[in-house]
Amino acid sequence: MTEKVFYNTCPAAGCHQLCALKVHVEEGRIRKVESADYPGDPAARSVCLKGLAAPRLVYHSDRLKYPLKRIGERGEGKWQRISWDEALDTIAAKLLEVKEKYGSQSVKIMAASSSHVGVLMGRLMAARFANAWGAGGVFEAKSHWLADMRVPAASLLTLGDSGQTHRPRDVVHSKMIIVWGGNPAETHIPNMRFILDAKDQGAKLVVIGPLFDATAAKADRWIAIRPATDAALAMAMIHVIIREGLYDRDYVMQHTVAPFLVSEKDGRFLRQDGKPAVWDETAQESRPFDAAALPALQGTFNTGGGACKTAFHLLTEKAAYYTPERAEEIIGVPAEEIRSLAREYAAAKPATIRMYYGVSRTLNSTLSCRAMIILAALTGNIGVPGGGAPVPQVFSPIVLDEQAVANPPGAPGVQVLPGTPSSMRGWAAIREGKPYPIKVFFNAYRNDLQCDGHLEGYREIFAPMELVVVSDIFMTRTARYADIVLPDATIYERDDMVVNGDYLQLLEKAIEPLHEARTALDVWSALAERVGLGEYFRHTPQDYMRMLLASGHPSVDGITFERLEAEKIVRGNLPSPPEIPFARGNFPTPSGRIEFYNESLVEFGEELPFHRETLESPRRSPLAGRYPLIFLSAKVRATMHSIMANVDWMQEVSEEPLLHINPADAQKRAVADGDWVVAFNDRGRVKLKARLSEAVPPGTVNVPHGWWPERFAEGHYSDLLHRIDDLTTIDPVLESETVVGDSRACSGLIHFDCLAEVVKA
Amino acid sequence: MGDRQYSLAFDERRCIGCRTCVIACKVENQLEAGSWMRVLTRGGATAESPAGTYPGLSLSWQPDTCRHCPDPPCREACPSGAVYKRPDGIVLIDREKCTGCRICADACPYDAIRFDPEGYAQKCTLCSHRIDRGLEPFCVKECICGAIRLKGIRRTRSTENGE
Numbered sequence: 001m002t003e004k005v006f007y008n009t010c011p012a013a014g015c016h017q018l019c020a021l022k023v024h025v026e027e028g029r030i031r032k033v034e035s036a037d038y039p040g041d042p043a044a045r046s047v048c049l050k051g052l053a054a055p056r057l058v059y060h061s062d063r064l065k066y067p068l069k070r071i072g073e074r075g076e077g078k079w080q081r082i083s084w085d086e087a088l089d090t091i092a093a094k095l096l097e098v099k100e101k102y103g104s105q106s107v108k109i110m111a112a113s114s115s116h117v118g119v120l121m122g123r124l125m126a127a128r129f130a131n132a133w134g135a136g137g138v139f140e141a142k143s144h145w146l147a148d149m150r151v152p153a154a155s156l157l158t159l160g161d162s163g164q165t166h167r168p169r170d171v172v173h174s175k176m177i178i179v180w181g182g183n184p185a186e187t188h189i190p191n192m193r194f195i196l197d198a199k200d201q202g203a204k205l206v207v208i209g210p211l212f213d214a215t216a217a218k219a220d221r222w223i224a225i226r227p228a229t230d231a232a233l234a235m236a237m238i239h240v241i242i243r244e245g246l247y248d249r250d251y252v253m254q255h256t257v258a259p260f261l262v263s264e265k266d267g268r269f270l271r272q273d274g275k276p277a278v279w280d281e282t283a284q285e286s287r288p289f290d291a292a293a294l295p296a297l298q299g300t301f302n303t304g305g306g307a308c309k310t311a312f313h314l315l316t317e318k319a320a321y322y323t324p325e326r327a328e329e330i331i332g333v334p335a336e337e338i339r340s341l342a343r344e345y346a347a348a349k350p351a352t353i354r355m356y357y358g359v360s361r362t363l364n365s366t367l368s369c370r371a372m373i374i375l376a377a378l379t380g381n382i383g384v385p386g387g388g389a390p391v392p393q394v395f396s397p398i399v400l401d402e403q404a405v406a407n408p409p410g411a412p413g414v415q416v417l418p419g420t421p422s423s424m425r426g427w428a429a430i431r432e433g434k435p436y437p438i439k440v441f442f443n444a445y446r447n448d449l450q451c452d453g454h455l456e457g458y459r460e461i462f463a464p465m466e467l468v469v470v471s472d473i474f475m476t477r478t479a480r481y482a483d484i485v486l487p488d489a490t491i492y493e494r495d496d497m498v499v500n501g502d503y504l505q506l507l508e509k510a511i512e513p514l515h516e517a518r519t520a521l522d523v524w525s526a527l528a529e530r531v532g533l534g535e536y537f538r539h540t541p542q543d544y545m546r547m548l549l550a551s552g553h554p555s556v557d558g559i560t561f562e563r564l565e566a567e568k569i570v571r572g573n574l575p576s577p578p579e580i581p582f583a584r585g586n587f588p589t590p591s592g593r594i595e596f597y598n599e600s601l602v603e604f605g606e607e608l609p610f611h612r613e614t615l616e617s618p619r620r621s622p623l624a625g626r627y628p629l630i631f632l633s634a635k636v637r638a639t640m641h642s643i644m645a646n647v648d649w650m651q652e653v654s655e656e657p658l659l660h661i662n663p664a665d666a667q668k669r670a671v672a673d674g675d676w677v678v679a680f681n682d683r684g685r686v687k688l689k690a691r692l693s694e695a696v697p698p699g700t701v702n703v704p705h706g707w708w709p710e711r712f713a714e715g716h717y718s719d720l721l722h723r724i725d726d727l728t729t730i731d732p733v734l735e736s737e738t739v740v741g742d743s744r745a746c747s748g749l750i751h752f753d754c755l756a757e758v759v760k761a
Numbered sequence: 762m763g764d765r766q767y768s769l770a771f772d773e774r775r776c777i778g779c780r781t782c783v784i785a786c787k788v789e790n791q792l793e794a795g796s797w798m799r800v801l802t803r804g805g806a807t808a809e810s811p812a813g814t815y816p817g818l819s820l821s822w823q824p825d826t827c828r829h830c831p832d833p834p835c836r837e838a839c840p841s842g843a844v845y846k847r848p849d850g851i852v853l854i855d856r857e858k859c860t861g862c863r864i865c866a867d868a869c870p871y872d873a874i875r876f877d878p879e880g881y882a883q884k885c886t887l888c889s890h891r892i893d894r895g896l897e898p899f900c901v902k903e904c905i906c907g908a909i910r911l912k913g914i915r916r917t918r919s920t921e922n923g924e
Contacts, residue, residue: 035903049784063863185777193906196775212811214777217820224816434831637779649787652794653780655808662815673807691812696817 001230002026006510007036007568009498011491012053012640013117016393017190018500019046020569021054023492023510030055030492030510038503040568041101043169046190048655050640056647063473064487065515074462075481084516084526084627087484091440092530094467095133098439105136105415108430111471111520116445118496118507119400120544121489121520126444127406127414129524132536134412137438139426140419141735141746150360151391153745154369157598158591159382162744163395164581166352166502169194171203176348178206180372180504181230182356182392185214186637192218202383204348205339208233209358211634211702212695222484223341226332227630227700227752228362232611233338234371236327240318240342241378247346248380249297255585256377256594258312258740259295261286263305265601268452270305276591277303279310311597315374317609332697347377350386356615358634361752363615366733371609374596378479382594383582390581394501395744398572401551403751406534407543421735422747427725431461438465444471444520445488447642449478450708450718453749457723471523474646477709477716486523489513494521495541497548497564501579504549504559504570506534561600604733616755618699627681627755629665630700633717636724639706646708657717658691661758662698665692669758676761679703681754688712701758713761721751729753731734766850767887767913769828769898776908778802778809778822780881780901783802786826789888789899795875797885799902824900824909827873827885838868843882850913851887887911 007022013019020036033054038044044467067087072078082090098106110127115658129135135566142149152162168191171177177195196218199205207219208230216222225233241247252258259278261270269276272288279285280292286303289295298316300309309317324335331338347352353372359365373389381387407413418427418435430438441462451456455477462468462481470482479485493514496507504545513519518526525537539547546561557571564570591597601607614619618628635641638650646652659677678685679701686703696702703717722729733739734747778800786798804811804820811818829852836844836852843858844865854865860882866874866882877883888898896902901911 023769034788034899047781047903048779048905049781051786052784052903055879185779189779189781190905192777193775196777196906199774212815212820213817214820216818217811218777222816222818276810454794648783653783689811693807694813694815695803695809695811695820697815 003031005506006492006508008033008492008507008510009117009500009505009591010047011054011057012237012643014640014643016702017046017186017557018117018498018505019048019051019190020500020505021047021051024510025510028511029482030058036569039567039571041571048189050636050644050650053644053647053649056611056649057473057644058492060509060647062475062476062646063515064310064475064517066487067516067578068485070483074468074483075459077480079289081192084518087525088530091467091469091484092527094478095527095531098466100603102439103136103435103571104134104412106388106437107133107442108133108136108137108438109438109442110446111442111444114660117491117498118494119498119548120405120496120541121401122445122496123615124402124441124544125520127535128408128536129412129528130226131407131411132528132533133531134415136417136436137413137425137430138414140416140421140740141423141426142743148360148733149356149744149746149748150366151357151369151730153591153739154366154373155391156597156739156745157366157601157740158370158373158377159582160595161581163391165390165394167394167578170385170388171195171352171354172201174203174352176206176345176349176351176387177347178208178351178353179215180208180221180353181354181359182209182354183211183213183215183358184356184737187217187635191318206345207238207272210697210700211632213634221545223333223337224697225231226697227453227632228329228365228614229360229369229611231371231609232322232327232330232364233323233333234368234375235319235611236338237342237345238315238378239322240324241340241346241375242297242316242319242523244343248342248377251380252312252378253295253297253303255382255587258310259297259590259599260289260311260591260597260598261303261308262299262599263310264309267607268305270308270597275632279303279308282543288475315596315608318610322611345375345450349379349381349660350632351379351381352387353389355392358752361750363729363731363753364751366613366731367606367609370596371655374609377596383580383585385580396499396501398498398499398502398555399551399553400548400556402548404547404550411536417694421740422730423749424725424730424747425735427457427461428727431568431725433464437464440467440469441465441470442469443478443482445477446698447472449481450476450716451641451749452718453721453724454719457725461725464515471520473517473761474563476642487515487517489517489519493517494519495586497545502571502573502574504556504563506568508568588744600736600738601733604736606733615750615753618755621755623681623755627757628699629756629758631679631681631720631754631756632687632700632702632752633705633721634702636704636706642706642708645706655691656689657704657711658689659758660691660693660696660702661693662696662700663692664698665694665701665758669760671758671760677758679717679720679758681720681756681757683721683723685715686712686717686759687714690758701756721754722749724749731742765917766831767892767911768850769887769901770910770912771824772908772910773821775906776824776907782824782904782909783823785900785903786885789891790886790919797873797875797883798824801825820859824904825871825873828871829887834868834870835865837844838864840864847889849892851889851892853889854882854884854887856881856883864917
């Protein structure tokens, strides 16, 4: 038997790992996949249970096999098989019709997700069509949906860089690793080994979060915090560190805004000669920061510009409220434990705070993340190997010429939907048809109706649309609400490439598309031909990859397509080891320093971080009387959002989806392990079995994220979450100019900010 | 080779319960349902729940499969002589000789014997087909946290270890 090996990657790569895989093909069929070696970097090789099971997706009996046309109501599930010609003719005719009636901007094309792997097929082919067509409905906020971009936002507001990152393996240099609000042992499995390596070398692993998960199980110390109170813990640690003098004074003086004088009048930095001013202890007067011999760190001063305090003084005052005793009351962790954690963190150098996205799924969590970054700044842990408070995702330093592919010369380009600085406002605008209507909606390779908020919101948003097209490999919950469904090719059925951290990886076509599946390039080309844009789609995937690699950026210097084709995995021209952000003390903030005090946020009352009870807080929300339980939907190892959740092998190694409830809460509701229960709130309900578990604290319930509606007796857990167009879920800071103007930081949904009640069914 | 006694070593400290080994075993041995590898949990009353009361909790995992015992009770028990041990220590079951009587399963102290859809006994072969080609067992290769090692041979991540 002849066997061929192709290089590709994991299809469930929303964990941002993009593990390179070798695909073994025998007689046109994938026999297996396995982890592939990275050139000269054996430690980079990785795969997890999901990647190894990837062929089960390809050969899944439920794969969409041919185009479908809706014949019942939207969502009713009545379909008719149609030919590709009929599907494409119908779509093309509607495109031309709405262009005539409403303009080309009445077409919105959303085809990109962390789940659809491949620079070309996952994103840029659709973008090319959208630009060539002049599609509209692009939000001013970069994101459209979930977008866990509060950590990047906090990073932008404090350090001036939303993409600052330490590589996952940098933790081997750490003496203490704080995993804050995440579960890498299940959701970033390839990274967990580096944490274990660090532990083997003596590093302490601290895990902060409300659920006892697989990562907490490996921790030296688990801080079982009440959900969404992370800012109170971080501020209490700041308080202890300042009060006990455990901060790195030199670092704080040199690299943060600590000595800058803040005017009591307007909360802005006092400026002299156009520069932030400090109090010079020697001269006993305020001077530009670079002209003072001995700047004061603490104090209130009467300057020529009025009464001022140093920024450090203001931070000290703000943190003083969060005594460990008061914090204990808020976060539910004993004061002594908070004190000792602060002391240990300050003493362990270097120490890293790894913020995960779980920390950012509540309304006020940008404040929490800012406070965490301040902890790293106070202790001099910024800019050093093994330190930092990086964003969890490695934004690749490799620069491709994406514009050359996405926006061909002569194309009119896409149009922004004005007044949409957040995705919530964007969807509300589309629902209302303002300022212009969206009549045709392409939603390709995404399962938003399951993963991003509840169904009713989408129904209303889709209602005024004349055509909704979904392209996918399965009849997902999202595809069910389409008018036309197109069967997509999997990543093993097409040629493409990805950028994965420091590497370029070729994605090789291993088999012909099964059934009648077609690649994104084929579909967009065929549509373009029908609407008179065929001239833009005369290239092969290889042509596009050549365009991408011709960016002229030093990171791809000498990396031709031919080289990528020969070597499959190529490291970008990047410094090795990778640069540690801010190693040279260079901060791209307005002041050039770490802005733990951010004067642009004075208008929001958030110049310094603090704890504010979250939107649906059991302590603050008026809903708490009826819905006393915090409703979480944490990720699990067998699924990546909804990908792989329909694969038999993943179900075989997982529990069925259960509602995890603390025995104390269960007893109050007369619920026994295995009983049918209904979890509900004003937005929706889900029926499933209960699992009595100490892994969730009293007052909180958890349903694992990812499982499809078919696996629940009634409803779906996502129907308890907020609507995507819910304006009450907007954090105004994330709609500010600074954040909206950044390429990554943005607003996002608040999936962990929901209250519910549970009753026996 | 004769003095080598291959078997697997499990490191509970490095096991995160991810089940990649369980899937790897299915992949390599083409097991549609079930796996010769399983993950044992040490915790509370139900599968993945911890022992203790919130927040004083503990939970740990350990991969588990055939130990390739020095003196295998399954070999002892098999009435048809289907179980044998290779000179390198690997314990295998000869499907031709197996009658499906299931006596081996009762004899195994580790509950490591499975049965194929036709009722014949099967279990971890230590990927002897890979070992014979100088490769590690597939679960060892793909255990991302290094919780499974092949004893009797030095394991290196630095070598190209594909096919």
